[in-house]
Amino acid sequence: MAEKLAPEKRHAFVHNEQKVFEWDQTLEEVNMYIELPKGVPTKLFCCTIQAGHVEVGIRGNPPYLNVRASPHPPLAHDLTHPVKTDSSFWTIEDGEMHITLQKREKGKTWSSPIQGQGILDPYAADQEQKRLMLQRFQEENPGFDFSQAQFSGTCPDPRTFMGGIRSE
Template identity: 25%
Template structure:
């Protein structure tokens, strides 16, 4: 991978060729894994092909806070190792569909993209991830509040109006002025 400075020095054509080659290499590495995986900000889904007719008792699946092991009993695990990040064990599950073991891992911190599932496995470039559209109603209360505040501030800035933080500062200054009418605030600056 090139440094940001080397990338900035490239022509547009060189950059496009470099990105295409990096994307091709990444796709080949991911295709070579014995499992397929995808993610959202809050979870990771892993799919492992297994022989049709396999039953749950024929599998070994161990989901721990920082590790994962899965495969057929008595054989080398298909996936085993230290997870890139911690997960919520109680909210992580696995299911068996005809010919496929599906593992759902709930991220401990649902605010970041993983570059791989297992440490040491081929990585993806998380800066190229395009998140799917989601609705505000899909978010938990704290995250939703934060996103709504960011959206409000973005609209205010675009319209040349004060952000929510600017409005809070102005409100605090006004309260302080009322509490201290003896003071001169004519030279007061917000910032």
């Protein structure tokens, strides 16, 4: 039943009519998907994940994606929120790099992986928060099917509603 509440589609960040990356999220993680250029051997691609920094590129070249998270966001490419590095990882499959960023704050709704870049519009952000709230209900009550449930009005924050998310 949890798969019924999985992200229905990826959100895309497009710059100058070119897709830079796509992304989606669950209660615990944010996933970024980057289509890799053809003709470059897979082993040359690299990705470095730190608590507030993600860097993607081809070895020996400037990074394609270089983003930092900081308490003072002077740069346009800060991560929206910090991540857990010990649980974050990246893979390459079928010409696409998939970066899994483990959220430091489980249940926090991200409006974009990168601050100021590809931010969800208010309607899409509300839909994302509602989906994460239903995912939380499903996780806490596995015997129930919340796939057809709906919220009317403003959805509460999944992190804090009814005492917050239970830690494991």
